[in-house]
Amino acid sequence: MKEHSRCVEQVEAEAKVKAEQGARALRVIRNLSLLVLTGWLGYQFPATVGEIAWADSSSSPSNAKLKGNVGRGREIFNGKGSCYYCHGIDGYLGRTPRLEADTAALIAELNPPPPDLRNPGALRLNTNKERARAVREGHPGTGMFPDLTMTDQDLADTLMYLALLRRDPNPMAD
Numbered sequence: 001m002k003e004h005s006r007c008v009e010q011v012e013a014e015a016k017v018k019a020e021q022g023a024r025a026l027r028v029i030r031n032l033s034l035l036v037l038t039g040w041l042g043y044q045f046p047a048t049v050g051e052i053a054w055a056d057s058s059s060s061p062s063n064a065k066l067k068g069n070v071g072r073g074r075e076i077f078n079g080k081g082s083c084y085y086c087h088g089i090d091g092y093l094g095r096t097p098r099l100e101a102d103t104a105a106l107i108a109e110l111n112p113p114p115p116d117l118r119n120p121g122a123l124r125l126n127t128n129k130e131r132a133r134a135v136r137e138g139h140p141g142t143g144m145f146p147d148l149t150m151t152d153q154d155l156a157d158t159l160m161y162l163a164l165l166r167r168d169p170n171p172m173a174d
Helices: 002-040 070-077 101-108 130-136 152-163
Strands: none
Touching: 070 152, 130 152
């Protein structure tokens, strides 16, 4: 009888561990889903990245480049764009917002890790077209998912702010 009780206790303990693991997995999935949904909600599908006026003025109907606003770009980076989740508040990798433990752990496990946006030498994307594509479509080989909520103006503002972070003397080039 004691052996049966011990077996039941062991099965119950294993079931409890599996339930806790399942709950943790659900929290992780929920947190990732929220990150992804942050990017997808409210998206208006442009035909291509080239249709963004500042990215390729030759395909823009007005042939005018959008001018970015650094202050608005900062607000988007640290808010609606959720860039600061991985890249840190104001681009400081060590200054992350308060996140669920599971979400923070997932971000910490990204390979390659998010780059230091304040260090131009650490960046793999060298033009605004490449940066725009990475924001709109995600960045293959990294944990960066598409941000589908940004308008063309939001994107221009964010790119202007990123130029400030990396101290780009010619932020509107390319």
